[in-house]
Amino acid sequence: VKTDQPPSHRASRAVLVLSVLALGVAGVLLVVHFQLIDRLVAISEDLLNHARRSVAAGR
């Protein structure tokens, strides 16, 4: 590991690493977020259809 560079360089590089990680985490969270929404929409539609069928059956 290079040790002759000043601590400020290491700190700046750490900021860059954290930024890349933050971007990755944000990307994953975004994907999970949209999948979760899709799943919730599907569940809602299922429930709605079930309710409609129940109404149609007169129950």
Added chain:
Amino acid sequence: MPIVLAVLAAIVGIALYVYLSILAFIFIAMPLSMVGVVLGLLVGAGIALYRATAVLVGTDQDTPVRTPAEVVAGKLAGRVPARQIRRDFAWPNYFFVQVRLDLWRIGLRSAATVEQMWVNRAKEVVGWDYRVLLCIWPLLLAALAFLLGVAAGNVMILLVLVVVFGLVTGLAWLLGLLAVGLLRAFDHAWQKVFRAHASCPRCYAVTDLPAYRCPGQHPRQGRHADMDLHRNIRPGRLGVLWRVCGCGRRLPTTVLRASRVLSAQCPTCGQKLHKGAAVSTDVRIPVFGAASAGKTHLIMSALVALLRAEPGNDTSVSLADEHAERMFRGYARTLDSGGSAPKTDASQQPIAVTVRMQDGRRRWPLQRRRSTLMHVFDAAGEALSDPVQNARYAYLDNARTLAYVLDPFSIPGIRDSYAANFTEIFAAANAAAEHPELSYQTTAQRLRDHGVRTKRQRLAFVVSKSDLLARLPMDDPPGTGSTPVRSWLIDNQLDNLVKAAERDFDTVAYFLVSAMGTTYEGGAFEPFRWLLADEPVRMPDIPTPEPPAPLAGRVPGSRAAESSADPAPSPGPGRGSKP
């Protein structure tokens, strides 16, 4: 017939091969290629991320680094002002140059790895038999898709890195520029408001930006090459709040902060400057006049009076350097023994005698105590009269305040009237031989020749040797205060000199002083008090001397009344003035 059969068999074989190939393409090559692309993307992304980590964590030993030595050698963008000579021996800010080198290294290393994969696979395939190739081409297609995926994944991650690095660097630049602007503006505003400069007592250079020497560990040859000297400590490319010297020592970046912990030096001649230079109010007072006019005596008496007084407020007065202490000891010894000052050596460049006035008040915690450095320059009258020598006295150009000393015994009217009958007094006065007007005009002309705007300067017009003057039985002796002294000069045919002084300078005040005393009552400090009154200086609370009785009627030989300077001379008619 056999030929026909052979051709037929070939056609069937080719058709079968094509049929099988189509099946292999659909059922083997396509699915494998899809998997290959996905795998390739992941591998390519992994390669780029691995390379980025190696460079950023520091395990990649071959990453190019912009070192302080390269900074000194000029490998940093931007113009270097001529007075700075070269960039300082310090690490450049990471986001100014190193981030670009790191990103370039990540790109190069990633591309090299991907290229190596392509080259290795191509070399393997080229060596294969064509029949093998004809058999396994669907697999090769999948391998090709994998390699394309690797390249695409690599490029994608590199693009993401470019965007992230660009955003972080842009943000760092934005905040950095803002901080640099604010810090520089604060430094500049402080110096403007408090008229703070750094002036070299030896080469007379005046600057707002002294050079600072790093106290860290530097090799001897580095010190000889001034590698430890930081000529531009201001925030910038080499650091915003702090900079790291090539030796590894962390240094503050603004003049205000650097002056507290670092030793300042003159950027022109390398002379060590006073502590607080460029942060303390800087007042330069050249004293000029004919040889034997009493310049040195005036300075001696004023400084001894100032240093020996006990200020009524919490402003302390001290000598700023070793030279000043040495000079002061000589001054005090001379005055205490009642002797005369030795003749100033015309062959030597005058060195300023510097006094520090420190305001003891501190209105809030951590507030910086304000201080003032008063530099008094005393040059030999002969040197001032010599245009070749006085051209080197650059301190005259940079002063806002000057003091002109006139020997009343050199006024032709006084000399003609009394010299013959009062030889003893004239001998004691050691009267200046040069005509007062000539001694004034020589320096005034020198100032004009060097483009000095004297109309912005204040002049204390000091008539010296009042104790000896009091011994002459004059019908119309000079009174006390600026106006009477001015009138007395006009009455003694020095109206041209008075007019010239008032035409040349913004404000002129007149003083009648005896410089034989060692206390404030001698009045020798009064011209300096008046000159300092227009500066942002908290003066030590030293009482003004009591106005003495009129000179006329005194017993000849008495030297009790040492001054008749106006305690607080109002510039009166001298201000900008027309008689």
